[in-house]
Amino acid sequence: MARVYNFSAGPSCLPEEVLNECAAEMLDYNGTGQSVMEMSHRSKAYEPIIEDAEKMVRKLMNVPENYKVLFVQGGGSTQFAMVAENLGIKNKKAAYIETGVWAKKAAAEAKKLGIAVDVIASSKDKNYSYIPKVEKVTGDYDYVYICFNNTIMGTHYEYIPDTGNIPLVADISSCVLSEPLDVSKFGLLFAGAQKNLAPAGVTLVIVREDLIPEPEACLPGTPTMLAYKTHADNGSMYNTPPCYTIYVLDKVLHWIEKNGGAEGMLKRNQEKADYLYNFLDSSDFYHATTEKGSRSLMNVPFLTKYSTAETAAAGKKDEADRTDAEKTALAKEKEINDKFVKEAAAAGLVNLKGHRLVGGMRASIYNAMTLEGVKALVEFMKKFAAENK
Numbered sequence: 001m002a003r004v005y006n007f008s009a010g011p012s013c014l015p016e017e018v019l020n021e022c023a024a025e026m027l028d029y030n031g032t033g034q035s036v037m038e039m040s041h042r043s044k045a046y047e048p049i050i051e052d053a054e055k056m057v058r059k060l061m062n063v064p065e066n067y068k069v070l071f072v073q074g075g076g077s078t079q080f081a082m083v084a085e086n087l088g089i090k091n092k093k094a095a096y097i098e099t100g101v102w103a104k105k106a107a108a109e110a111k112k113l114g115i116a117v118d119v120i121a122s123s124k125d126k127n128y129s130y131i132p133k134v135e136k137v138t139g140d141y142d143y144v145y146i147c148f149n150n151t152i153m154g155t156h157y158e159y160i161p162d163t164g165n166i167p168l169v170a171d172i173s174s175c176v177l178s179e180p181l182d183v184s185k186f187g188l189l190f191a192g193a194q195k196n197l198a199p200a201g202v203t204l205v206i207v208r209e210d211l212i213p214e215p216e217a218c219l220p221g222t223p224t225m226l227a228y229k230t231h232a233d234n235g236s237m238y239n240t241p242p243c244y245t246i247y248v249l250d251k252v253l254h255w256i257e258k259n260g261g262a263e264g265m266l267k268r269n270q271e272k273a274d275y276l277y278n279f280l281d282s283s284d285f286y287h288a289t290t291e292k293g294s295r296s297l298m299n300v301p302f303l304t305k306y307s308t309a310e311t312a313a314a315g316k317k318d319e320a321d322r323t324d325a326e327k328t329a330l331a332k333e334k335e336i337n338d339k340f341v342k343e344a345a346a347a348g349l350v351n352l353k354g355h356r357l358v359g360g361m362r363a364s365i366y367n368a369m370t371l372e373g374v375k376a377l378v379e380f381m382k383k384f385a386a387e388n389k
């Protein structure tokens, strides 16, 4: 079967060149007669891989000397707890900006660990379709937490909040290396790799050294594996790392470098996103759900003309409370969305179903997605609109 254009929110498409290289080295990596999947993480063949991955992160993200680059496991979801356990130790108080599911989950995890969470801004009033503007954060917070790119809602910060001396923590899972980012503005950055960097299984953490506490200074009961120090002191090899995922990550980082680094990715991503948003903004059949000025270059949710404010309101009611007109409108909306997703898949454009919290469709167009893929999607959307007016 021919390869499809994969618009999945994560795990996501990887550069074909990288997949081909992995395939070529599958049975014999670098003359070792073994696959990287099979070798000890402490072998002479493997150690240079993880070392190079760290070197490449430092180079491509311009990571200052006083930051550690760590590869850990447990995904972004484990970072929600780790951040609180390691950084929320002085005043046990933190500020969170609420921009959707992932920021809310992070705040909930901190609360569970006894952190006093202040939600200092929220875009809940408009179903998280924009990023609130927070000029300056002050207070006795141990850290300020933001989700820089909101994968489900399709929003992205176009500014970095000024938090003065309070460390700023950002979840960059769905935008890491999609654009240049000034690491020095942050105390800690983390990203699950399965969107822009690698297959699932590894999480990149970049943390300012002075923010890494001794394990015993973390919140009481913090397990060894959840102390950043454990990983920082052991070159991310305290326990067995996800070796193969890090090997692919290293290859993806070299692919990014070959394609212009973070600047090159931004140019490529801007071009793809402009192409799609311009089409959505000029269409009388589709519309983007996010506000201009907060739009993600990575995740683009969109609805059809059958999804209206009325259907959204009706969707929130209990089934029994809906009028007949609302039921008919909702059924039509579901029918058209299902048809879109099914026909798109048949045309080789897969994983376009939207998240249930937004509805409709979502195209995730991470670094590895090509402009050709986005153009193919827009051509399909035009045809579908003409056939279903």
Ligand SMILES: Cc1ncc(COP(=O)(O)O)c(C=O)c1O
Pocket: 010, 074, 075, 076, 077, 078, 102, 147, 149, 150, 151, 152, 171, 172, 173, 174, 192
């Ligand atoms: C922005 C963001 N943060 C965190 C997560 C959770 O990541 P994981 O599944 O790696 O725990 C996701 C998952 O999609 C995400 O999009």
